[in-house]
Amino acid sequence: MSAPTATQTPVTVLTGYLGAGKTTLLNRILSEQHGKKYAVIVNEFGEVGIDNDLIVDADEEVFEMNNGCICCTVRGDLIRIIEGLMRRKDRFEAILIETTGLADPAPVAQTFFVDDEVRSKTKLDAIVTVVDAKHLLGEIDQAHEAQEQLAFADFVVLNKTDLVSAEELVAVEARIRRINPTAMIKQSTRCDVPLDQVLGRGGFDLDRVLEIEPDFLDGDHDHEHDDHVTSFSLVTDRPLDPRKFLPWVEMITQRFGMDMLRMKGILAFDDDDDRFVVQAVHMLLEGGHQRAWKKNEPRVSRLVFIGRNLPKDIIEDGFMKCRVKPERIAALSA
Incomplete structure (x- = not known):
């Protein structure tokens, strides 16, 4: 060529x-x-x-x-x-x-x-x-x-x-x-x-x-994806409690890992000035701090899941339970 x-x-x-x-x-x-x-x-x-x-x-x-x-x-x-x-x-x-x-x-x-x-x-x-x-x-x-x-x-x-x-x-x-x-x-x-x-x-x-x-x-190309493969995203602007989130993410990786083709996220932990990045492929999970949050950067946690027939409602419920309680946010801002 x-x-x-x-x-x-x-x-x-x-x-x-x-x-x-x-x-x-x-x-x-x-x-x-x-x-x-x-x-x-x-x-x-x-x-x-x-x-x-x-x-x-x-x-x-x-x-x-x-x-x-x-x-x-x-x-x-x-x-x-x-x-x-x-x-x-x-x-x-x-x-x-x-x-x-x-x-x-x-x-x-x-x-x-x-x-x-x-x-x-x-x-x-x-x-x-x-x-x-x-x-x-x-x-x-x-x-x-x-x-x-x-x-x-x-x-x-x-x-x-x-x-x-x-x-x-x-x-x-x-x-x-x-x-x-x-x-x-x-x-x-x-x-x-x-x-x-x-x-x-x-x-x-x-x-x-x-x-x-x-x-x-x-120029014409007929391309079909596996209908069973779907994606969904979880987003929250409330900080996450790492003591809750880390055990939870390990649990769902083990529980749903066979059907979880990919999971990745950028997370804002409570009382932590650094972004935490988490990624998984099936049951292989890794995570760690990436860099500091920038001064005007919204501290929003985002998780994206791609998999076959993943139970979004169960996963979303568990994710939301990892957020810090509203009264703690109020106390910190007082």
């Missing part, structure tokens, strides 16, 4: 199933010293944004698209954002697109071929798919999106290899190769791959994609 011309801006699409580590890789790209400046487009499956706030503080342009899959309802937004970026392309050298974990990358890639203005000013450099080595084999046969993400990958970051045995790793790689025999695979822990193997490689191969999907350039 030829390199972008001087008038074409290279675009890298970061994809991968829920919880694989896409935002971790994105943060590495934005924080390492490589001398390049990126515009970033983040897409989320849900009405309340989380990923944008999990991106490291950087000078990059960050655009967020909520409440829809980038390959479906907001594809027009993607085109408009790219066209807007092209009017100020002197401010960056390349574009990164992080898709929701439920996105089929085919129509995202199509955008750079079927829209004339986008095609003339940008060039798809590569589709980079991040894979969760721990959970891939348990998800791949029932997750059409995960299969599509691997099929279209030019580069596969096989992440979280520290959580599996050598035998399991061999099985995971073999499963990936059954779907995509040509993609480069690089094993990683917390996406610690050399960035020069991911970016600026001109890896997107249109001929290979046309073998997978002969109608790729037609």
Whole structure:
């Protein structure tokens, strides 16, 4: 694949199933010293944004698209954002697109071929798919999106290899190769791959994609999500009591973990000046302080759940019971 011309801006699409580590890789790209400046487009499956706030503080342009899959309802937004970026392309050298974990990358890639203005000013450099080595084999046969993400990958970051045995790793790689025999695979822990193997490689191969999907350039793409996969968000502006919240979140992760594809949140704890970030993939839960709340930043707690048939009413009731009592807030403000 030829390199972008001087008038074409290279675009890298970061994809991968829920919880694989896409935002971790994105943060590495934005924080390492490589001398390049990126515009970033983040897409989320849900009405309340989380990923944008999990991106490291950087000078990059960050655009967020909520409440829809980038390959479906907001594809027009993607085109408009790219066209807007092209009017100020002197401010960056390349574009990164992080898709929701439920996105089929085919129509995202199509955008750079079927829209004339986008095609003339940008060039798809590569589709980079991040894979969760721990959970891939348990998800791949029932997750059409995960299969599509691997099929279209030019580069596969096989992440979280520290959580599996050598035998399991061999099985995971073999499963990936059954779907995509040509993609480069690089094993990683917390996406610690050399960035020069991911970016600026001109890896997107249109001929290979046309073998997978002969109608790729037609512009029409019928993409259906698993109807059982839904998302919901929990929001409160009342501080949370960590002595209640932390045991509660551990409990629901164990209780509903098999059906909880992804959970992530930014939390405001009582008497704590730092934001607390919590994330889970199935029964794997991690959390910790991220950074201080900014001076004029609303201290609002937000949790987003994506899963199969999760009982929102039970989870919401437990979450709300983790809030500090109103009389404590009144006492502190008195």
